[in-house]
Amino acid sequence: MPEIKLQCRCGKVRGLVSDFSPHRSTRTICHCDDCQTYAGQFPEDSGILDEFGGSDIVQLTPAQVTITQGMDQLRCLRLTRKGLYRWYADCCKTPIANTVSSKFAFVGLMHNALTINGPLDACLGPVNFYIQGKSAKAQRPGQKVYAGLPAAWFLGSVSWLLPAIIKGKHKPSPFFNSDGKPPVKPEILQA
Ligand SMILES: [Zn+2]
Ligand SMILES: [Zn+2]
Secondary structure, three states: OOEEEEEOOOOOOEEEEEOOOHHHOEEEEEOOHHHHHHHOOOOHHHOOEOOOOOEEEEEEOHHHEEEEEOHHHEEEEEOOOOOOEEEEEOOOOEEEEEEOOOOOOOEEEEHHHEEOOOOHHHHHOOOOEEEOHHHOOOOOOOOOEOOOOOHHHHHHHHHHHHHHHHOOOOOOEOOEOOOOOOOOOOEEOOO
């Protein structure tokens, strides 16, 4: 799976995920309060959350992500001053990606922004972790759901994340300029 297309709902923002492999990424469904609060900022029909309040997120390295069109529509929301940098397309309010910092080789791509024909599992591989189940809207039957962010998540991600950190795959990033500053000033929800 070499390449996945990124696109907002209206198509103004487009991008690519290069060199994708389910073995060098972690697919996580997060039920945390922050992800649910963030989803609440978007129109109700956005389909960000599943029926359990989970966000389907593919985690990989910023160096794999390029925005090819519509950078001027990119906006950033942080729930608090220290919150994740959560990127979305302003044109049609599509959440795109979450980043931790300019120096961390990690980005979580929101499933809404991935252009995939057919079932997500066939392209992305199965969900690796269901986390933050303590905030889920309902119990997810038949799945192992961790109450918080488990050590297993780190152990399961270290095989790609550690080499990515060593190789400096935090850049280039569409979400941070070469000086480490975000290309647009983040808006802070609760200042
Ligand atoms: Zn759009
Ligand atoms: Zn979350």
